[in-house]
Amino acid sequence: MKLKYLTAALATALCMTGASASLAQDSAPPAQKVTVATPAPKLIVMIAVDQFSADLFAEYRGRFTGGLARLASGVVFPAGYQAHGATETCPGHSTILTGNHPAHTGIVANHYFDLSAAREDKRIYCAEDEKVAGTSSGGGKYAPSVGHLLVPTLGDLMKARDPKAQVVSVSGKDRSAIMMGGRQADELMWLVPTGLTGYRGTALSPTAQQASTAIAAAIGQARPALALPAECAPHDIAIPLDKGGSVGTGRMARDAGDFRRFMASPEADGAVLATAAALRQVRKMGEGDSTDLLIVGLAATDYVGHSTGTEGSEMCIQMAGLDRELGDFFARLDATGIDYAVALTADHGGHDLPERNRQNAWPDAQRVDKALDPEAIGKAVAEKLGLPQPMIYGDGGDYYLAKTLTAAQRKAALAEILPRLRAHPQIEAVVTREELGAHPISKRAPDTWTLMDKLRASYHPQRSGDFIIALKPRVTPIPESGLGYVATHGSVWDYDRRVPILFWRKGLAAFEQPNAVMTVDIMPTLASLIGLPVDANKIDGRCLDLISGPESSCR
Template identity: 80%
Template sequence: MAQDAAPPAQKVTAATPPPKLIVMISVDQFSADLFAQYRGHFTGGLARLASGVVFPSGYQAHGATETCPGHSTILTGNHPAHTGIIANNYFDLAAAREDKRLYCAEDETVPGTSSGSGKYAPSVDHLLVPTLGDLMKARDPNAQVVSVAGKDRAAIMMGGRKADELVWLAPTGLTSYRGTALSPTATQAGTAIAAAIAQPRKGLPLPADCADQDIAIPVGDRVVGNGRLARDGGDFRRFLASPEADGAVLAAGAALRQARRLGEGSTTDLLILGLSATDYVGHGFGTEGTEMCLQIMGLDRELGDFFARLDATGIDYAVALTADHGGHDIPERNRQNGWPAATRVDTAINPDAIAKSVAEKLGLPEPLLYSDGPFGDMYLAKSLTAAQRKAAMAEFIARFRAFPQVEAVVTGEELAARPISKEAPDNWSMLDKLRASYNAQRSGDFIVVLKPRVTPIADTSRYVATHGSVWDYDRRVPMLFWRKGLAGFEQTNAVMTVDILPTLASLIGLTVDASKIDGRCIDLISGPESSCR
């Protein structure tokens, strides 16, 4: 005897009670361009989200479109100017340690540490504002917050200060803050992840949807564009650059949800998932080859499996998905695909070499300038007199502006005098974008902006592509919302990732002081009713 069909989901209205679980997903480097390119191919979790409330023109509105600043906006409602997370790395020339460069998610006061990879002590200390999880815990200490990610900065910047569990991928499986013991469930999940890392992986079969992407592109002394994401056993870097890594984060998140019974209590809980593989693939191979196609198809499949597992619990949950930034493809492929002006940065735009020359010309002591690369924030030495500082600034600005690949050089004084724009982010000027990243206590004395489609990577031995610019290919990201019974619609007008916190807060009835955030609530209910309360 045939069973009756399941009853349709009750339509979500303004009177519908809050969901029991919020699932916040960030897909690192999942640009609006990638979403649009592959949208017609989704059959799994991304297809579900694309049937919900879709904002294809979301913006990481600020100018320094890097991982840490982007993640700091998603669940704080604030631009980097207010989160204090102005870049992945910035300089504090007053820091007590010899290494004046600070990693965005470290505690530089820990003895014996430095900002280098694996040499820092992970910390949330540099984040200046609370996250959604922090506000939820302040309202109700029984609310649970769990943050799991592929990168420490993703887990930390979205998880905040009060997360019950906060973990990220490591060669040993999962790890957390130094001195923090993993829960039994996280330990078990980490053991399974470590076992997967130890196993070699053959190349993935290429779906028919990826066949057109199978074009070999020489870059330096290697070839990209036709790879299958194969790796040797124990190769953690290659593990991170694959759907396996995202699957590991999702599986760990699902296990922690089950163990802690998130979504089953009297209040709303928060599960945060930072999926980083798309970023590693983008950096290592670019955004257009078979490698990225395999990654996006795998992401869609892994999300589908995760949602099916959540569905089986019967929990009323809502999902939001966005990205910390977009991304730009390799110039070698861009030149083949209709953009002949795409290029790599001129090695002459070397801040260290320029600083040495300026110091010699003006008779100033070295080191004169601190920077993290050929663009972004530049810091003058604090030992300079006012007259020396003025002369050095003028010389640096003139020299950087003389490079044909440099679009602009903007001083911190110019940005400090400018209010943060309240206009739609697609209409922002370059100064508006840079202002949203500018924090007077942490930003540089001047900022160098490269022209569009100048890839700021000259040495391709490790990475071939990147992001971080003020241009829209790095700023535009999708913003997707889904809940069972929530009528889907699409709105193409520009919104911002800083709008996510007030939108989710309203969904769960959490009052947020609008004067303390840069974002606004977005109405997720189609028609005259509103989810913004």
């Protein structure tokens, strides 16, 4: 079966590879449900859709007719939470199959700083091994690694129980594949301009290599503009950008070899899903005695969101394509007769570019003041106090003071910096590492969390900054918009925290639970579904009961 956005070459190549409630409050009464031992599914499919916010799910839910419609007919938590404050790709993916907040996974951001690192580049990518000689944190210059993830994944626990269990992770991004795949995956790969790749020194399997060759050929071909569905016409309004050009009327046409535009389209998701289906088929996942785990990371929604925003014609086309691609993927699984269960969520949410927000009834939407750049702040304070430069390192919300400062200099610097930042009209709060270290990780429902609760769930004493800045709502941390990067995420606000959490299995009775649950609840829920014991003292999440009625799926 050919997925719509795959080229004929890619579809042919892949055919050749095989055959034709929130956490309980202290005052809540104990549960009165009876645990039942249902047969474990033979295959777990974990799907993460990058930047698929609860807002997008709600906006397009009534239009879904394919794979997302199927999932929306299962067990639906429409307002789940990436509960923590650092709502970026790497931290979010680290929560999904570990059951832990970033405070425990150690993945506090996409990038953080280790000022004691031996190499000159002190900026650390979340999924790299900075000890590899000749590498740096820049794109394409690092050595991908799972080394910074401090806790096991569901796949790691499955392999520990039964080494015959198969774990395969395929994604559009390396950090997605790595953070969900863990240390014991049998195959782990992601998209690159040359097709697919995995860890350095690890050869792709013959099936993955065939898929890689076909994907590379697809990237190398120009793509004409996609048709604009009639329901997307209201989104078809051009939004001028600061650096020239506009977004909002794109049809996803691209030149041959344009990898970024390939990624910002349903074509990328189709390539990942087709590869995952081919690997499942060749490896006969779900056909043995053990339960297997197939992990799929879909990145196109995130690329579209960053490049063009969340409310333009481009995102409308992407939502229709994602729904269609998932539908075709599930149809291929259905044809096997395998008993499989699916979970789908997102690594974070996202919000639209401020220029369109201002047109659409939110006049206060802003871009961040350039004066809040860490380098600019550090230079201004160092010059005023006569301190050595560079004084501050930062990438996002975490700011690190240079190790060259004496204790007295650090104290003087903070005494100057903190009041200055707290007085800035775009800043909601500035919190020090000492304040976060003294604050407990919240056990309450995530929709009731304070700003300190959110930031604490992202704080790790060895990796987080000396102080953390939280911007006010609807302040986009991109000072100027330009083609390719107009909107982002990463804030403590619910538009970045809320994501759908969906479960589906043939025969599973549907229900919807609007109360707040968390992505850290997914791992213990799936573990219970397959009868895999999990030490509740070593995770932050809890099992979600997927059975409507007096029985419970939580063992």
